[in-house]
Amino acid sequence: MHTISRKGQMAGMGLFLVVFIILFPCLAGAAEVSAFVDQGRITPDESIRLTVTIEGGKGEIDTSAIKDFTVVSRGSGSSVRIINGQTTRKTTYNFILIPLKSGTLTIPQLSVQTGGRTLKTRAISILVSRSSAIDTTEKDLFVRAEVSDNAPYAGEQIIYTFQLFSALRIVNLRFQKPEFSGFTARQIGDSRTKQMVVNGRNFTVTELDYLLVSVTSGSKTIDPALLGCDVIQRNKKGNSGFDGFFSDPFFGSVNTKPAVLRTESITVNVKPLPENSSGDAFCGLVGRFRMKAEINERMLKTGDSTTLAVTITGSGNIMDAGAPDIKVPDGFKEYRDTPEEEILLDQSGYSGSKTFRSALVALTPGEYKLGPIRMVFFDPQKDRYRPMQAGPFELTVKPSPETVNTKAYSPPALDMALKIKKQKVEFTGHDILPLKEDLGALESRKSLSLIQFMCFLLIPALFYLSLRLMFNVIRKDVTHRIRMLKKSEKALKKAGKADVSGENFMDFLYRALVAAIFASADRPGESITYQEARNILQGRGYPDEVVSMAVDLLEKIESAKYGGVSLDANLRNDLLAQTGQLIKRSLS
């Protein structure tokens, strides 16, 4: 264990005093806002880093005053310091400045809005001199841009290629493509990397292509493309064998230096298309194209359809190809399909084919000639308009055995074949539908009155009720009489059976006679007195002889039934015969 010597303590205090003396004026007298750059002399291809710091908080920096440089923001950071119990906050804003010209350029005073106040930084002068530039051949890192043709025709496609040459290890690439003002631009695929030897040095070259088309003529400038990156610094001091290994960015703690590279601006003179003297209308295609046409059926019957396919193939603005002007004979009706495109985009630009299909429906028999189909495109390589042609086609239409009004009827299958896209029908105008002019409008169609309606409802109900009443009456009349007669017949039948015992025989006879008497009175009943029987029968108007016979017979049967009279065969047959005769002949 060692102790700090007095001499060491004195040295420490002295160092602290020196630092305090150095820093105190700065802290006490420093402005709240300051700006500084990392270098004061650069070449036109280099950039500088501008740092603006705000002591005590955040703020907004207006960089619009910087006219001599392109300003690229590189973010901000903040730190907090505690000195003697006082907390101070510092915010740092970083910018990359790319010079727009050579000479002594100035970063003017920048306005900083902070804490409700507007503060100004100091102006800084930067010397941008080509004399100090190092030749490209000696550079380890540079970019280049070029176009495939600096004088294309309007509508002609050209390729813009950006190239990054690097002999260093770089990370965090940030590419800012030009605006391509005056052109329609589309990136072609992803970037590609290759190895290339330039002036004896091996470079890794990364390329990125854009397809450019200008539809208007004139001189157009493609602004410089910018590429920001961080260059991994070589450790010049370290000779350890592990340095190379641990300086890999994978391990994080490596020294990098930001760099912004810029291409030269490119001027493109777009030439107008020359006057078309070919006689046919120019179809708008610029490039190299050819056309072919096919028709699948030339011998038709009325109502049949054939498909005409016109295909344009080539390289150039193929997607802009309009439908060819097909003069369809009067005997046909044409249904156009949606064009089919097969277009590729590669380093040579757009190329592919576009096919226009039409269904031709034969309407009237005859011999017809279709075409020729002609189109004119502009060939920039030959600097002239060139025609392309297909056809003509001879078509024969014969009458169909089936008379079909093809003018009025379009088969649904045809719609399917043509792939017609259905769309919602929208109103294009607003009005009401017309009057009803039929004289039927004068026929009064009043609805029924309440009384009429009630009558219509009640009449069937009343009809039903009367029907039911009638049925009740009929059923009452029929039912009792018939029921009792049937009962009487049934009992008599049972009495007539040989195996019936004497007691049961008399019982059946009694039932048969009583039921017959009640049947004559059209009322139900099971037992009856002699007087009741006499009254019923007399009341129904039967002769006295029949009444007396019935009452006598009833008396006999009751006497035999309850009096214990021995029942021989003769008596039995006699009673049965008398009862049967009375019922069948007189009472029924």
Place this chain on the structure above:
Amino acid sequence: MQSFAVIFTLLAILLPGQAGAEKQPRLFLDGVQSYHDGNFSRAIALFTRLTDAGIVNGELFYNLGNACLKNDDLGHAVFWYARAARLIPGDPDLKFNYNHALRMVKDKNEDKNSGIFRILFFWNYMLGRTTIQWIAIVLNLFFWFFTGLQLVKKSRTLHRSTPALLLFLLIFSITAFYHFYENTHGTQAIILDREVSVRSGFADSSTELFVLHAGTRVAVEKKNKGFLKICFSDDKIGWIRVKEAGLI
């Protein structure tokens, strides 16, 4: 002499009616021609003479609605379309023109239940009043026929279709009776004037509660001293003059 007197009397009774009936087609055709000529007010006058003569016809009402709409009288147009809709609700032309007119009505319908009623009592909005009456009558006939058949056949079990018939009979009969109630009490009306002040009482000096515009449908709750008590929505009730609304 007696027979001559009878003939004379009959002619005296029938001829004016005959003459009126002969004029009706002429009035109708003149109305149609006036409409085509763009003289919509004359077309309205001619068609109205026919309705005043007692003709109740959905197509005639439709024509009147068209003429009123073309004459920039939205209130009467909606009124006549509404009346036509009670007689020929399924007519496609009427539906189209009626909806067209309703889109022009300024007041937004605040009756939240109208949509539900339209679903629950769909037959009331699909079928004309006369049709509903005749359906009820036919169903009634079938019901009693099957019930009578059961009586004749002495079957104690009802015919399978009888309960369903009874259900539909009740539905359509009740609907028809509701229509009778509506006709006699005039429960629905259309605002005819371009702008109508709905007041707190049946006097012009009463406080104006809110304003309704031409073509708006209201429910009529009461009639008193030349004023109608109308209900636009649950919270918008008041009095308007009878002439400012047309009872459907």
